[in-house]
Amino acid sequence: xxxxxxxxxxxxxxxxxxxxxxxxxxxxxxxxxxxxxxxxxxxxxxxxxxxxxxxxxxxxxxxxxxxxxxxxxxxxxxxxxxxxxxxxxxxxxxxxxxxxxxxxxxxxxxxxxxxxxxxxxxxxxxxxxxxxxxxxxxxxxxxxxxxxxxxxxxxxxxxxxxxxxxxxxxxxxxxxxxxxxxxxxxxxxxxxxxxxxxxxxxxxxxxxxxxxx
Amino acid sequence: xxxxxxxxxxxxxxxxxxxxxxxxxxxxxxxxxxxxxxxxxxxxxxxxxxxxxxxxxxxxxxxxxxxxxxxxxxxxxxxxxxxxxxxxxxxxxxxxxxxxxxxxxxxxxxxxxxxxxxxxxxxxxxxxxxxxxxxxxxxxxxxxxxxxxxxxxxxxxxxxxxxxxxxxxxxxxxxxxxxxxxxxxxxxxxxxxxxxxxxxxxxxxxxxxxxxxxxxxxxxxxxxxx
Numbered sequence: 001x002x003x004x005x006x007x008x009x010x011x012x013x014x015x016x017x018x019x020x021x022x023x024x025x026x027x028x029x030x031x032x033x034x035x036x037x038x039x040x041x042x043x044x045x046x047x048x049x050x051x052x053x054x055x056x057x058x059x060x061x062x063x064x065x066x067x068x069x070x071x072x073x074x075x076x077x078x079x080x081x082x083x084x085x086x087x088x089x090x091x092x093x094x095x096x097x098x099x100x101x102x103x104x105x106x107x108x109x110x111x112x113x114x115x116x117x118x119x120x121x122x123x124x125x126x127x128x129x130x131x132x133x134x135x136x137x138x139x140x141x142x143x144x145x146x147x148x149x150x151x152x153x154x155x156x157x158x159x160x161x162x163x164x165x166x167x168x169x170x171x172x173x174x175x176x177x178x179x180x181x182x183x184x185x186x187x188x189x190x191x192x193x194x195x196x197x198x199x200x201x202x203x204x205x206x207x208x209x210x211x212x213x
Numbered sequence: 214x215x216x217x218x219x220x221x222x223x224x225x226x227x228x229x230x231x232x233x234x235x236x237x238x239x240x241x242x243x244x245x246x247x248x249x250x251x252x253x254x255x256x257x258x259x260x261x262x263x264x265x266x267x268x269x270x271x272x273x274x275x276x277x278x279x280x281x282x283x284x285x286x287x288x289x290x291x292x293x294x295x296x297x298x299x300x301x302x303x304x305x306x307x308x309x310x311x312x313x314x315x316x317x318x319x320x321x322x323x324x325x326x327x328x329x330x331x332x333x334x335x336x337x338x339x340x341x342x343x344x345x346x347x348x349x350x351x352x353x354x355x356x357x358x359x360x361x362x363x364x365x366x367x368x369x370x371x372x373x374x375x376x377x378x379x380x381x382x383x384x385x386x387x388x389x390x391x392x393x394x395x396x397x398x399x400x401x402x403x404x405x406x407x408x409x410x411x412x413x414x415x416x417x418x419x420x421x422x423x424x425x426x427x428x429x430x431x432x433x434x435x436x437x438x439x
Binding site: 048051052053054055072073074076077079081083084085086087088089090091092096100101103104105 | 221224228231232235236295296297299300302303304305306307438
């Protein structure tokens, strides 16, 4: 197993609030990890730091063997992010959205067909993202995150706002992704644990426990 | 700016323009504001035989100034409101490319507004057509300055509660280095002074442009990544 992400004593302060108080954790390829914990535990902050969307106050983040703070542009090519909110533009069709994001990871034409097939959204590829239901939009967002075949997939509050059936479908898609390191946050462990092999419990900005599933 | 940064910026600007053109009510309302402002000015000056060029120039710059506020307040605010800002943050490109993309989008949109302003001024303010190239030049440089500064300010204020209101308020004091030489240069053009007479104002406008670019390149990454 190759290490894909390593966090060493990561701290993050927002003014006087200590969101993360020294997190040390590592992830390997193919490993699917859920970050669990109550609201305000620091799960999303940790995910945003791994996504290099947020700079830690101190500590070291290594992604695919590279220091993420010094190589943030390079390491972003290895990371696909599905946020709690969609990254798609309402006025663009699904395919146009994919092409916009795909241009930044030098995606080929065949790549768009591949990611559209993964989440089964061929029928909606020419529909404007603003006209999609929440579940379909989430599927399109997963396709977007898979562009460029990233080694790491980060899913923030992945099942929030989704019905049981859509959640199960999305969990099935995740199970199919064998090679990617998947890190997901949630405060509802039931569905997440269906496709994860490890759970990390976070409380008060610290790792409380790790459980192999 | 490296070739890659420019190429990423152009992709981002293209996306913004497509999004804007697919919801054209905002752009059309800005152009309608431009046209109606010039018509109202023309109406109010109908009894004056020769209008002071300084007043005409100031009126045109005020229109561009307010159009800039309308165009630029939305540039980062909309990304924040829709949640797509995190999509931009996750792009594998230098953070400055994102700002440069917004700047290019702002410049293109303001040039569209500028063309409608010049067209309306020709029709309703009886501008001499021989002055048009110089006017387009000076207003284009001003529009670029507004777009650069407005995009950076929009980025700085994007997390504020009342970002749209704040930008409108703060835009005026920081626009003074654009408005003063711009109005002066516009007045010189309308008075028929030779192009060389514009050099001092052009220098100021270019110096401001370079200062904003330098400040943006230094500060934007800190603003953009939380």
